[in-house]
Amino acid sequence: MNEKTIFKIIDLLMLKLQKKPKLEDTIILSGVPRGGTTWLMEILETLSGYKSIFEPFHREWYPWVKLLNLPPRPYLPPHKEHKELKNYLQKVLTGQVPSPKYRITPAEIYRRFTATKVIVKFIRANRLLPWIVNNLQVRGTYFLIRHPCAVISSQLETGIRGYFTPKNIPLKKDIVLQEASQIPQIREDEWLMKKLRTIESQEEVLAAIWSLDNYIPLSYLSEYPDAWYTIVYEKLVTDFDNEIEKIFEYINEEVPEKAYEKFKRPSKTTYDKSYLGTPRQLLKWKKKLSERQVKNILKVVHWFGLDFYTEDPEPDYSALRKWNPKN
Numbered sequence: 001m002n003e004k005t006i007f008k009i010i011d012l013l014m015l016k017l018q019k020k021p022k023l024e025d026t027i028i029l030s031g032v033p034r035g036g037t038t039w040l041m042e043i044l045e046t047l048s049g050y051k052s053i054f055e056p057f058h059r060e061w062y063p064w065v066k067l068l069n070l071p072p073r074p075y076l077p078p079h080k081e082h083k084e085l086k087n088y089l090q091k092v093l094t095g096q097v098p099s100p101k102y103r104i105t106p107a108e109i110y111r112r113f114t115a116t117k118v119i120v121k122f123i124r125a126n127r128l129l130p131w132i133v134n135n136l137q138v139r140g141t142y143f144l145i146r147h148p149c150a151v152i153s154s155q156l157e158t159g160i161r162g163y164f165t166p167k168n169i170p171l172k173k174d175i176v177l178q179e180a181s182q183i184p185q186i187r188e189d190e191w192l193m194k195k196l197r198t199i200e201s202q203e204e205v206l207a208a209i210w211s212l213d214n215y216i217p218l219s220y221l222s223e224y225p226d227a228w229y230t231i232v233y234e235k236l237v238t239d240f241d242n243e244i245e246k247i248f249e250y251i252n253e254e255v256p257e258k259a260y261e262k263f264k265r266p267s268k269t270t271y272d273k274s275y276l277g278t279p280r281q282l283l284k285w286k287k288k289l290s291e292r293q294v295k296n297i298l299k300v301v302h303w304f305g306l307d308f309y310t311e312d313p314e315p316d317y318s319a320l321r322k323w324n325p326k327n
Contacts (some may be wrong), residue, residue: 009098021095024139025117026268027251028093028132031144032213033123033162034154036233039123040144043244046258051115053099056092057124059164061100068229072163073213074103075127075183076136078220086135091114093136123162126213127183130220133227141228143217145320148268148301148310149294151232152206153285173199178209183216185325193301202226203293207300210237222324234282234314244267282313 027044031037041052057074059065068084076082091097125132126143154160159167163175173196180186180196187193201206221227226288229250236243241264248255268290289297294311301309305327308319 021118026093026138028121028141030122030125033160035146036150043259043262044119046256052110053120059286069205076131078130127216129217143228144231146233148210153288170202170206204296204300209296211301211304219325
């Protein structure tokens with residue numbers, strides 16, 4: 001019996017004993033695979049009374065997801081009805097599903113036993129985020145964005161891409177074309193669809209997936225700027241003290257002392273721990289990707305108009321704040 005299974009059994013026992021968390025106390029965190037969400041989740045978990053629910057769209061960990069027949073990256077228009085999905089997320093966001101974790105420790109078990117509120121972390125929900133905030137009112141929603149080259153470098157190295165395929169098998173262009181065709185604003189852009197049919201390399205496929213994952217929430221945010229709180233990974237690394245204050249201020253909380261301790265501590269899913277907690281953390285991808293790979297990634301990202309990321313390790317923050325799909 002592995003750790004995840006043991007943890008789910010512990011969680012099931014606790015669910016029978018605990019008071020049901022309230023939806024209005026719940027915190028959502030959404031980002032992309034290898035984008036820093038686990039690290040940020042562990043920082044947010046320093047809040048008193050909170051436990052985390054880990055990747056509730058992982059169909060191997062949560063049997064209800066299989067019954068919903070969701071694709072790896074679900075998308076719905078913000079106002080479309082989907083009663084079964086809403087019911088499932090209602091259970092997730094009120095802590096009514098057992099969640100696997102990576103390490104079982106006495107401190108983690110105690111946290112889960114005493115918690116009365118939940119943080120729900122997703123790496124597969126970015127495209128669904130507008131739908132979620134339209135259908136379920138929670139305490140706060142965080143959207144985390146990170147440089148595509150850093151994300152894709154880590155995805156290539158670890159094989160973790162948020163799809164249910166073997167890590168050593170490259171993802172096919174067909175995945176991108178199928179997913180793009182399901183999103184009206186992408187499908188109706190003939191120029192962009194034509195460009196997407198030309199991608200060949202694995203980094204181009206992953207860049208298109210990163211772009212779809214971020215284009216949808218950023219497009220929604222351009223119309224509804226208060227829909228959630230956007231966190232830029234690079235800014236969090238380079239200006240942690242100021243950024244972490246803003247992050248907790250968004251939910252009207254003081255920064256717990258333990259949050260600062262997490263800054264230089266690797267998350268449970270960190271593979272490469274070199275330069276952690278320093279600005280040099282942002283440069284690792286430059287050593288791991290070739291010039292050609294970097295150009296391919298940025299080429300695809302820029303097709304979507306997401307040109308606030310370049311070969312610089314940090315984005316153009318002003319351009320990111322003002323980004324609009326119509327520009």
